[in-house]
Amino acid sequence: MVRRCQNPWHPPLWCLSDSPMPRPIHATIHTGALRHNLQRLRAAAPGARLWAIVKANAYGHGIERAFDGLRGADGFALLDLAEAERVRTLGWRGPILLLEGVFEPRDLELCSRLNLWHTIHREAQIDWLAAHKTQQPQRVFLKLNSGMNRLGFAPERYRSAYARLAALPQVDEIAHMTHFSDADSGKGIAAQWAAFQRATDGLPGERSLCNSAATLRHAQDEAVRGDWVRPGIAAYGSAPDSPEHDAAHWGLRPAMTLAARLLAVNQLSVGDSVGYGSTFVAEAPMRVGVVACGYADGYPRHAPTGTPVLVHGVRTRTVGRVSMDMLAVDLAPLPQAQPGSLATLWGVAEGGAVLPIDEVAQAAGTIGYELMCALAPRVPVSVAE
Numbered sequence: 001m002v003r004r005c006q007n008p009w010h011p012p013l014w015c016l017s018d019s020p021m022p023r024p025i026h027a028t029i030h031t032g033a034l035r036h037n038l039q040r041l042r043a044a045a046p047g048a049r050l051w052a053i054v055k056a057n058a059y060g061h062g063i064e065r066a067f068d069g070l071r072g073a074d075g076f077a078l079l080d081l082a083e084a085e086r087v088r089t090l091g092w093r094g095p096i097l098l099l100e101g102v103f104e105p106r107d108l109e110l111c112s113r114l115n116l117w118h119t120i121h122r123e124a125q126i127d128w129l130a131a132h133k134t135q136q137p138q139r140v141f142l143k144l145n146s147g148m149n150r151l152g153f154a155p156e157r158y159r160s161a162y163a164r165l166a167a168l169p170q171v172d173e174i175a176h177m178t179h180f181s182d183a184d185s186g187k188g189i190a191a192q193w194a195a196f197q198r199a200t201d202g203l204p205g206e207r208s209l210c211n212s213a214a215t216l217r218h219a220q221d222e223a224v225r226g227d228w229v230r231p232g233i234a235a236y237g238s239a240p241d242s243p244e245h246d247a248a249h250w251g252l253r254p255a256m257t258l259a260a261r262l263l264a265v266n267q268l269s270v271g272d273s274v275g276y277g278s279t280f281v282a283e284a285p286m287r288v289g290v291v292a293c294g295y296a297d298g299y300p301r302h303a304p305t306g307t308p309v310l311v312h313g314v315r316t317r318t319v320g321r322v323s324m325d326m327l328a329v330d331l332a333p334l335p336q337a338q339p340g341s342l343a344t345l346w347g348v349a350e351g352g353a354v355l356p357i358d359e360v361a362q363a364a365g366t367i368g369y370e371l372m373c374a375l376a377p378r379v380p381v382s383v384a385e
Contacts (some may be wrong), residue, residue, distance in 0.1 A: 002067075004374075009212055015371060016217050016259070017163060019301060021323075022260060022293060023260075023292050023294050024055075024260055024261035024263075025258075025259070025260035025261075025293050025297055025380070026258075026259055026260070026379070026380050026381070026382070027256060027257065027258050027259075027375055027379050027380070027382075028256070028257045028259075028348075028381070028382055028383070028384050028385055029061050029065045029066060029256055029304060029381060029382070029383045029384070030069075030253070030254065030255050030256070030257065030347075030348070030385070031065075031066070031068045031069035031253060031383060031384070031385055032069070032104060032253075032385045033069070033237055033253035033254060033255040034066060034068075034069025034070050034236070034255050035069050035072060035258055036238070036252075036253050037071075037234060037235050037237055037252050037253060037255065038052070038069075038072050038073060038235060039071065039211075040051065040166070040234075040250065040251045040252060041215055041216070041229070041231045041235065044216050044219050044220075045172070045210065045215050045219035045225045045229045046214050047222070047225075047362075048210075048219065048225045048226065048227060048228060048229045049074035049075070049227060049228050049229075050073050050075075050228070050229055050231065051073060051074070051075050051076065051077040051097060051208075051228055051229070051230045051231075052070040052073035052075070052076050052077070052235060053077050053078070053231065053232035053235065054066065054076050054077070054078050054083065054087065055077070055078045055079045055083070055099065055232075056079075056373050056374075057083070058070075058373040059113055059233065059236050059369065059372045059373055060238075060256070060373040060375045061085050061234065061255060061372065062381065063087065063090075064090065065381065065383050066084070067087070067090050067092075068274065068354075069255070070235065072263075074094065074228075074299070075094055075096060075097060075117075075228075076092060076093065076094075076095070076096050076097070077096070077098075077099050077230060078096070078097075078098065078099065078271035079098065079100055079303070081098075081107060081110050081114075081116075082097075084096050084098065084107075084110075084112065085110075088114050089148045089334075090200055095117055095139075096114070096115075096116050096117065097116070097117045097119070097141065097309060098111070098116055098117070098118040098119060098203040099119055100119060100121070100151065101118045101119040101120055101121055101125050102118055102125060102128065104128075104133065105128040105132065108128060108129065108132045108134070108138075109132075111138055111353075112132075112134045112136060112138065115136075116138075117138070117139040117140065117141065117179065118138070118140055118141070119140070119142075119143050119151075119174075120140050120141065120142050120143065120147075120161070121143040121151040121152045121153065122151075122153075124253070126161065126164050126165060126168075129165070129170050129171065129277060130164075130168055130305055131335045132169065132170050134170055135168055136348045137171055137172035138171060138172060138210060139172050139173050139175070140164060140171055140172075140174055141171075141174075141175045141176070141177045141208065141211060142158070142161060142162055142173070142174055142175070142205075143174065143178065143179075143264045144158050144176065144177065144195070144196055144199050145175045145176040145178075145180060146178040146179075146180075146192040146193075146195040146196050146199070147192045147195060147240075148178075148180070148181040148185055148237075149181050149190060150179070151179075152177075152179075152348050154176065155195055155198065155199045158199040158200075159199065159203070160294075162174060162203055168328065170325035173205065173206070174204075174205045175205050175206040175207065175208060175227070175228070176196070176206070176207050177207075177208045177209070178192065178195075178196045178209055178266045180192055180193075180209065180210070180213070180214050181207075182219060183210075183214035183218060183240075183246075184240050185212035185240035185241070185244075186214035186328050187375040189214060189218055189224070190216075191236070193209070196209065196348065203239065206227035206228060207226030207227050207228070208226055208227065208228035208229070208230060209224060209225075209226050209229075209234060210224065210225055210229040210230060211230055211231065211233040211240070212232050212233050212234035212235075212240035212328075213227075213240035213241050213308070215229045215230075215231045215234065216231075216234060216240065216250050217241065221377055223257075226324060232255070232370055232371075234252055234307065235255075236251065236254075236256065236372060237252045237254040237255045237256070237354075237357075238252070238254075238357055238368035238372070239251050239252065239356075239358055239368075239371070242356075242361075242367070242368065243358070243362055244360065246356055246358060246359075247356050247358065248354075248381055250357075251253055253286065254346070254347045254354060254356065254357060255346025255350060256346070256347055256357070256372060256375070257344065257346070258293070258297075258298070258299075258341055258344070258345040258346050258379070259325070259343060259345060259346050259347070259349070259373070260291050260292040260293040260297075260342075260345065261291070261292055261339075261340050261341065261342055261343065262289040262291055262292075262329075262337060262339050262340060262341045262342075262343060262354060263290045263291070263292050263317070263326065263337070263339060264288055264289070264290040264339055265270065265288070265289050265290070265331065265337065265338060265339060266288045266289075266290065266335055267285070267286075267287055268282040268285065268286050268287070268288055268289070269282065269285055270282055270283065270284060270285065273320070274288055274319050274320035274328050275320030275321040275322075275323065275328060276320075276321045276323065277321055279305070279320055279321055280305050280319045280320040280328075282319075286330065286331070286332055287330075287331040287332070287335075287337075287359055288319060288328050288329065288330060288331060289311065289328065289329045289331045289334075289337055290326050290344070291309075291326060291327050291328070291329055291342065291343045291345075292325070292326065292363065293325075293326070293343070293345055294322055294323045294324045294325040294326050294327055295322050295323070295379065296324045296325055297322055297325075297354060297375075297376045297377060297378065297379050298360075298371065298374040298375040298379065299322055299345060299371075299374045300322070300329065300353065300360075300366060300370075300371065300374075301321075301322050302364055302365060302366075303318060303322055303327075303360070303363060304318075304320075304363065305317065305320060305358060306316060306318065307320050307356060307361065307363040307364060308328050308359055308360060308363065309332050309344065309345060309355070310343065310344040310345075310349040310353055310355050311329060311331065311333075311337050311339055311341055311342070311343045311344055311358075312334060312336070312337065312342060312349075313344070313349040313350045313351040313352075313353040313357075314333050314334055314353075315331050315353075316329055316330050316331065316332070316334065317329065317330050328366035329343060345360065346359075346360045347370065357369075357371055357372065
């Protein structure tokens with residue numbers, strides 16, 4: 001069940017008054033932010049249709065929770081058949097694309113039943129299609145390995161793969177796809193774009209090239225943006241080229257907030273340490289708050305002292321090592337903080353202050369994608385506008 005909350009900061013149970021909450025930690029999915037981010041991405045790629053990428057359970061946000069915010073997309077793209085079934089169960093009747101295609105021949109039966117589009121990136125998938133008995137030809141996206149060297153046909157094999165597919169009665173339309181490896185950096189897309197142009201020159205069919213970074217940085221070029229763009233992380237409010245640019249630079253809003261309350265406040269003297277390994281030692285008297293969030297909730301264990309956090313919307317820092325169920329924060333900027341005070345680990349805080357997930361990720365030596373996807377099942381989640 002998707003639980004909605006008009007005011008997720010309402011004490012003491014975060015609007016979950018009909019169910020017990022053993023720990024004061026909570027995540028909120030902001031559907032209004034999802035809608036806003038889709039509009040921003042459409043503006044960056046005018047005229048292109050847009051896939052909402054909901055792989056990895058909508059980047060940790062939950063497909064069911066994110067659906068209302070993403071249903072303005074032209075299609076949903078994901079990885080596995082179970083996710084596709086969930087999207088169909090929610091009432092979506094438009095295109096659904098399997099980004100990695102089918103994994104075995106029997107998957108094609110469900111593609112026929114659910115009317116799924118699917119990616120072709122190796123010869124075996126063409127063999128399976130050729131043997132598949134169906135009354136309804138299927139829509140496929142033929143993938144070119146233009147330099148990412150993950151999935152896709154090498155440029156010298158691409159046209160023969162296209163010819164095989166075009167000859168099959170099981171195949172309806174064939175679209176062309178590739179994935180840019182460096183759209184988020186100075187290296188850019190020129191070499192891969194040239195490889196794609198050469199491989200697809202003269203072949204009919206729609207084109208899909210742009211991920212989040214390419215959509216925001218390169219899709220002003222009509223040829224590059226093609227017919228379909230595939231923004232993933234940007235739809236959820238994270239900058240695809242962080243730290244060069246932050247989400248605010250691209251006009252994106254965070255779609256997930258993770259917040260918890262202080263369980264305790266400790267007064268430290270000079271020389272007192274905090275947490276396992278005593279890695280943080282107080283150099284002056286200070287107050288430290290203990291937050292009900294740890295690595296078992298999805299917060300990065302390797303986040304060092306100094307990782308940003310907001311308490312009552314005021315920026316401060318973590319101190320010491322992150323534990324399984326708790327972390328500590330410096331309360332020097334917050335003399336009024338007490339047990340029960342609200343700490344925002346990322347997202348939107350009280351009063352509207354924002355702590356970008358990318359900033360937390362950068363401090364921890366990782367990326368916002370990982371933090372979103374790592375949100376633990378034990379964390380209660382609600383949906384708010």
